[in-house]
Amino acid sequence: AQKITQTQPGMFVQEKEAVTLDCTYDTSDQSYGLFWYKQPSSGEMIFLIYQGSYDEQNATEGRYSLNFQKARKSANLVISASQLGDSAMYFCAMREGGQGYSTLTFGKGTMLLVSP
Amino acid sequence: DAGVIQSPRHEVTEMGQEVTLRCKPISGHDYLFWYRQTMMRGLELLIYFNNNVPIDDSGMPEDRFSAKMPNASFSTLKIQPSEPRDSAVYFCATAEGNQPQHFGDGTRLSIL
Numbered sequence: 417a418q419k420i421t422q423t424q425p426g427m428f429v430q431e432k433e434a435v436t437l438d439c440t441y442d443t444s445d446q447s448y449g450l451f452w453y454k455q456p457s458s459g460e461m462i463f464l465i466y467q468g469s470y471d472e473q474n475a476t477e478g479r480y481s482l483n484f485q486k487a488r489k490s491a492n493l494v495i496s497a498s499q500l501g502d503s504a505m506y507f508c509a510m511r512e513g514g515q516g517y518s519t520l521t522f523g524k525g526t527m528l529l530v531s532p
Numbered sequence: 533d534a535g536v537i538q539s540p541r542h543e544v545t546e547m548g549q550e551v552t553l554r555c556k557p558i559s560g561h562d563y564l565f566w567y568r569q570t571m572m573r574g575l576e577l578l579i580y581f582n583n584n585v586p587i588d589d590s591g592m593p594e595d596r597f598s599a600k601m602p603n604a605s606f607s608t609l610k611i612q613p614s615e616p617r618d619s620a621v622y623f624c625a626t627a628e629g630n631q632p633q634h635f636g637d638g639t640r641l642s643i644l
Contacts, residue, residue: 459637522575
């Protein structure tokens with residue numbers, strides 16, 4: 417089974433609207449972390465936001481927020497007031513386990529296109 | 533602060549040639565990761581180091597690939613001999629402990 421599932425290959429949104437990018441995860445660990453990265457057409461990977469499994473509040477960073485629903489194992493990224501510069505590929509990733517160090521598992525990504 | 537620095541940004545070479553990709557981590561970061569990104573397979577972890585020591589190289593595709601981290605400021609990923617199927621974008625990422633990983637701009641590798 418895939419550890420990270422991003423079911424939306426592509427999403428379209430108009431400028432200034434909000435958009436939600438879906439991410440579901442699969443783990444049996446109690447302690448884990450969820451990350452979102454942005455990859456614009458120029459190719460770099462940019463860290464956006466992090467949510468720990470024990471965090472009670474949903475993470476927020478500027479226009480980005482993470483809608484964390486633990487029981488449903490979902491960690492959707494919400495971008496408010498979309499801008500043209502938000503057009504990019506978005507990757508959800510998970511790090512499992514609390515003991516020692518563990519690496520990230522990435523989803524396949526969602527391509528977001530913001531239109532004027 | 534300077535981010536993760538990778539070189540070269542682009543590399544085009546003929547199959548059979550040796551390819552060396554370079555990475556300078558963010559100062560103070562004790563973890564370094566090498567990833568490969570392709571359309572077919574997405575983002576794959578190849579190997580990672582902690583305090584210059586390789587911890588897990590299970591993602592390295594075959595013996596043609598090798599990675600070193602001789603000191604805290606430098607790492608290399610080498611492919612010898614290179615093959616067309618090695619064409620991909622190779623990323624280096626670094627992190628301090630369990631903090632989020634920060635990626636370099638990547639090296640776009642084309643093997644003809």
